[in-house]
Amino acid sequence: EADIYQTPRYLVIGTGKKITLECSQTMGHDKMYWYQQDPGMELHLIHYSYGVNSTEKGDLSSESTVSRIRTEHFPLTLESARPSHTSQYLCASSTSGRPEDTQYFGPGTRLTVL
Amino acid sequence: KNQVEQSPQSLIILEGKNCTLQCNYTVSPFSNLRWYKQDTGRGPVSLTIMTFSENTKSNGRYTATLDADTKQSSLHITASQLSDSASYICVVSDRGSTLGRLYFGRGTQLTVWP
Numbered sequence A: 001e002a003d004i005y006q007t008p009r010y011l012v013i014g015t016g017k018k019i020t021l022e023c024s025q026t027m028g029h030d031k032m033y034w035y036q037q038d039p040g041m042e043l044h045l046i047h048y049s050y051g052v053n054s055t056e057k058g059d060l061s062s063e064s065t066v067s068r069i070r071t072e073h074f075p076l077t078l079e080s081a082r083p084s085h086t087s088q089y090l091c092a093s094s095t096s097g098r099p100e101d102t103q104y105f106g107p108g109t110r111l112t113v114l
Numbered sequence B: 001k002n003q004v005e006q007s008p009q010s011l012i013i014l015e016g017k018n019c020t021l022q023c024n025y026t027v028s029p030f031s032n033l034r035w036y037k038q039d040t041g042r043g044p045v046s047l048t049i050m051t052f053s054e055n056t057k058s059n060g061r062y063t064a065t066l067d068a069d070t071k072q073s074s075l076h077i078t079a080s081q082l083s084d085s086a087s088y089i090c091v092v093s094d095r096g097s098t099l100g101r102l103y104f105g106r107g108t109q110l111t112v113w114p
Helices: none
Strands: A004-007 A010-013 A019-025 A031-037 A044-049 A076-078 A087-094 A109-113 B004-007 B010-014 B019-025 B030-038 B045-051 B056-059 B062-067 B072-077 B086-094 B102-104 B108-113
Touching: A004 A087, A010 A019, A019 A031, A019 A087, A019 A109, B004 B086, B010 B019, B019 B030, B019 B086, B019 B108, B030 B062, B030 B072, B045 B056, B045 B062, B045 B072, B072 B086
Parallel strands: A010 A109, B010 B108
Antiparallel strands: A004 A019, A019 A076, A031 A044, A031 A087, A087 A109, B004 B019, B019 B072, B030 B045, B030 B086, B056 B062, B062 B072, B086 B102, B086 B108
8 A cells, every 4th residue: 555645535616616635655755746636537647746845746637736846745725616617637656757756646635526 | 659558448257267458559669568556546566577579478467478579468367366357558668768668558448256
């Protein structure tokens, strides 16, 4: 079992609210990632980080933002949630980001925006 | 375009039976292929990883095969159990990026009935 945690697990909020999805890992991994997954669809990378103070946008355009102030913490923020943001958000981490390194996933946050 | 295609989309089998899931990919240059298991409401967990030179890899009742020439992989589950009910995702890494970019299939939803 990977030591990577996400909170909350489920979130239902109204349109226009600001939300922050939390992700923490205790494995000391430098690389962290945020994925978005809709039911029956593939995971899409929306943000990643090589380490502290490093953040990059992924393949899928997202209105969310991320920060990496501490190695173990990689929160994702939506300033003004909309129904189109309804999805499952998965956080992951890996040792170095090389292709052979395993990405360990958290349990996910299922977000519903009404 | 780098893609990963999985079949079937869904599968129902009886407990104790065997099954085989398929994955075709066009990712190039190829680094490795993983099979992940994703339980409902959870993050994916890595089952096997195979590099270019490996033809088969086992993890308990799970056996993955890889044909790098035809760019095909399969995951064989032996003597299925109710706990095998999950989505099985084929994930391919390329060698071309320093990030270790992952390409995800949409998964095969396996249901094991008693």
